Amino acid sequence: MTKPLALGVLLSGSGTNLQALIDAIDAGRLDARIAVVVSNRPDAYGLTRARARGLATETVLHPDFASREAFDGRLVEVLHAHGVELVALAGFMRLVTHVLLNAFPERVLNIHPALLPAFPGLHGERQALAHGVRITGVTVHFVDEQTDHGPILVQAAVPVFSDDTEETLHVRIQRQEHRAYVQAIQLIAEGRVQIDGRRVVISGARPRAEAVLTNPDIDDPR
Numbered sequence: 001m002t003k004p005l006a007l008g009v010l011l012s013g014s015g016t017n018l019q020a021l022i023d024a025i026d027a028g029r030l031d032a033r034i035a036v037v038v039s040n041r042p043d044a045y046g047l048t049r050a051r052a053r054g055l056a057t058e059t060v061l062h063p064d065f066a067s068r069e070a071f072d073g074r075l076v077e078v079l080h081a082h083g084v085e086l087v088a089l090a091g092f093m094r095l096v097t098h099v100l101l102n103a104f105p106e107r108v109l110n111i112h113p114a115l116l117p118a119f120p121g122l123h124g125e126r127q128a129l130a131h132g133v134r135i136t137g138v139t140v141h142f143v144d145e146q147t148d149h150g151p152i153l154v155q156a157a158v159p160v161f162s163d164d165t166e167e168t169l170h171v172r173i174q175r176q177e178h179r180a181y182v183q184a185i186q187l188i189a190e191g192r193v194q195i196d197g198r199r200v201v202i203s204g205a206r207p208r209a210e211a212v213l214t215n216p217d218i219d220d221p222r
């Protein structure tokens, strides 16, 4: 891979994760450049964010294609044309196929608003609230052909409070998404990441010993 690492960001919506990547690059905290931002929705606000930063954008409309594979084939053409090395799904509301994955083997990342394998699919925050978990979080993982399933690169835990709504929990989760996605991509940019089956090996990682998040965190039970 080259330095800085050439990213292709795929999105369908507001693009706060894209913004976090842009801000981290501008601040010198992420050794990457965003080669292109691709949306399957022409009205995605993420495209506006990209254009405001002067980034290349492309819109590939899924209804124009007869199959998911044909759609992914066009995505691959666009990503290759912009020299993309690593693909970051950032709120991209389409299932990807082997066509994209074979073109970028072990080079497609996704971010999910829960601690996978808990609460895959849509509405991670809603699922966490409905289940009554006290800790949820975010997951950055490599993408495989199953939804929200591939090897896990970074996770961050987020407490769930009893007065949380989907919106308040979403805000707390997004703050961690924005940190976790930058961290995950920086680890790849530094060449520190290897996939070993389901496990991702990160060289030079020194986990904080016995870091614990307890919720509720009650010092004195009375």
Ligand code: GRF
Residues within 6 Å of the ligand: 011, 013, 014, 015, 016, 017, 018, 046, 090, 091, 092, 111, 112, 113, 177
């Ligand atoms: C994030 O919550 C992410 O976990 C999910 O889609 C959302 C995208 O948010 N995959 P944004 O468009 O980056 O604000």
